[in-house]
Amino acid sequence: MPGQNTDSNTYDVIILGAGAAxxxxAIEAGKRGRKVLLLDHAQKIGEKIRISGGGRCNFTNIYTEAKYFTSLNRHFCKSALKRYQPTQIMALxxxxxxxxxxxxxxxxxxKPHDSSTPQRDLQGQLFGDDSAELVVDMLLNEVSKAGVILRNDTEIDTVQHDGGQFSVQTASTRYQRGTNYLAPSLVIAxxxxxxxxxxxxxxxxxxxxQFGHELTETRPGLVPLTFTDDFKVALKELSGISLLAQVRLNKKIRFQDDLLFTHRGLSGPAILQISSFWREGQPLIIDLMPGKNLAEELQxxxxxxxxxxxxxxxxYFxxxxxxxxxxxxxxxxxxIASLSNKQIDKLHDTIHNWEIRPNGSEGYRTAEVTTGGVDTKNISSKTMExxxxxxxxxxxxVLDVTGQLGGFNFQWAWASGHAAGQVC
Ligand SMILES: Cc1cc2nc3c(=O)[nH]c(=O)nc-3n(C[C@H](O)[C@H](O)[C@H](O)COP(=O)(O)OP(=O)(O)OC[C@H]3O[C@@H](n4cnc5c(N)ncnc54)[C@H](O)[C@@H]3O)c2cc1C
Structure with a gap:
């Protein structure tokens, strides 16, 4: 029965992590009349939302579909995404x-778009006009309206399960003794x-x-790539340059968007996108003049x-x-008159198929996401249970579902949170 728990430390649902998901x-479960406790160790709730999308929060993508997500089971995300669509977060x-x-x-x-220039792959990104803080305020407002008890600055010590109830023991602080919270439902977010x-x-x-679930390999994703010292010297001189490029890992995985030279390596949407797929030792091929033909232009x-x-x-190019x-x-x-056809071909090949070999990435320090996570094979795609x-x-x-750049990761957070919130 909804709202049946009256004991002060006993809830219907405990949710660990007060991020987007x-x-x-919490909002969805609270709206159903469930007694919900939402715990987070951060002092300030919603920091990731606040810094997202350059401070404007790219909160969804209107073209959301499963093909923009990677997961060992590429079908897993479909059900939740279908039941909570971009239009729903837009309506909120x-x-x-x-x-x-x-x-x-x-x-x-x-800048008006010139239809003769090659297009970027990334489309349909919705950003707030103002600060991402508004999105955090909106969520906090809804959390409060749904009657959810939110506790920030709360370290979780242990989580246990006795077959019926979960018990979440919080750590003691200088000012307060730890508390043991109980609930039959526990959501990891x-x-x-x-x-x-x-x-x-x-x-x-x-x-x-702890509860017997397997993990798939976790790696930093949507992250700038780094290079060996000798190439870094060249990159430093190019630092600050941004241009439209097509970055290829192989025939199937390629992204066309802005590429940015930084003093540490390469960044920009095209590089962030490919970084989620790149593995150590693999070269990347970059076309610095996508949609054009340098040999023809020079001739x-x-x-x-x-x-x-x-x-x-x-x-010019x-x-x-x-x-x-x-x-x-x-x-x-x-x-130009002195260039041979062979030289023109060499320049063409260098600029259209520039091969670079990253030696790593900037890691979790700057990565926008973690690829991989809790293997979905033992999770219900309908309820997330x-x-x-x-x-x-x-x-x-936390699940092994990672979106590409462009608002897909928040859409997954909303959709999976919504799916669990209907039943937990
Ligand atoms: C710089 C940056 C920009 C981004 N921009 C965008 C964007 O514009 N669009 C987009 O779609 N995605 C973006 N992302 C990705 C997006 O922010 C995440 O995919 C999304 O926030 C994931 O939501 P979540 O609720 O699963 O996790 P999170 O938002 O990471 O929330 C997890 C929560 O759990 C809490 N927590 C963690 N460990 C513990 C613990 N031990 N005890 C208690 N609490 C804990 C954390 O404090 C946090 O509040 C960006 C990410 C970064 C880093």
Whole structure:
């Protein structure tokens, strides 16, 4: 029966982790009349939402579908995503009067899109017009309206299960003794390992293992890539350059979006996207002029502007500092008229198929997500409940479901939180 627990430390549902997934689940369960306790060790609730999308929160993607997620079971995410769609989180923002917009195709949102330039892959991203703080306030408001008890700054010591009830023992602090909370339902919403500075831990994985669940390999995803020292010297000189590029790992995995040179390595949406798939030792092939043909362009220029210096000609197509880098690294230069067809072909190949070998990534310190997680094979895709331990649920990023860049990860957090919130 909903709301049957009256003992002060006994609840119907305890949710560990008050991030996007945990808050959504708490709201839904609270609305059903369940007595819900939401615990988080962070002092400030919703930090990841606050820093998301460059502080504007890319809270969903209107083209959400399973193909934008990776998981050992690629069908797992379908049911929850179908039952909580982007329009539903949009409606919640509308109710709270929070304005939002779809990011435009131009790299700068105010720049009109030129239809002749190659398109970015990433579309349908919805961002708040103002601070992401509004989204956090909206969720906290809904949590409170649903009658959920929220306790921040609360360390979890142990979690136990006696067959019927879960008991969650919180740690003692200087000011307060730990408390033992009881509930027949326990939802794990503690997210992944990315950005430990704001409270990310591997706690959810530990609980999963404690209850006999397997984990798939966890890695930093949506993360800038790093390089060996000699290449880093070149990259430092190129630092700050941003351009549209197509980054390929193999025939199937390729992303076309902005690429950013930084003093540490390569970043930008195209690199973040591929980083979730890249493994140590693999090369990446980068087309720095997607949708164009450098050989044809240079042959044209050889006829129309034969006296033009190569570096100036290249600067029509790629930023000047990058043009100089390729002129130096290929040792091809001078006036275009002096270029042989072989040299033109070499330049073409270098710029359209630039091979780079990352030596690692910036790791969880800056990764936007953790790929992998709690294996979905023993979790119900309808309810997120464990098939092994009745009453135990896993939602959000802690599960082995990872979205691509573009609002998909929040949509998964909302959808999986909503699915569990209907039944826990
Ligand atoms: C910089 C950055 C920008 C991002 N931008 C976007 C974006 O614009 N769009 C998008 O879709 N996705 C974005 N993401 C990814 C997105 O934020 C996450 O996928 C999403 O927040 C996952 O939600 P969650 O509720 O599963 O986990 P989280 O939001 O990580 O919440 C987990 C909660 O559990 C708590 N917790 C952890 N360990 C413990 C413990 N031991 N005890 C108690 N509590 C604990 C944490 O404090 C946290 O509050 C971004 C991520 C980062 C890091």
């Amino acid at each position: 945990g808050m959504m689940c 923002l509308d109710q709270h009067g929070i304005p939002y917009h779809e990011k435009s195709q131009g790299s700068h949102e105010d 503690t997210g992944g390992k990315s950005i430990p500075k704001i409270g990310a831990t591997g706690f959810g994985y530990q609980i999963a293992k 044209q220029l050889r006829k129309s502007h034969p006296k033009q210096e190569l570096r100036n000609a290249l600067a 790629i930023p000047k500092r990058l043009a100089l880098y390729f002129q130096d690294s290929t040792s091809i230069g001078g006036q 464990s098939n092994q331990v009745a009453g135990l649920y896993f939602i959000g990023e």
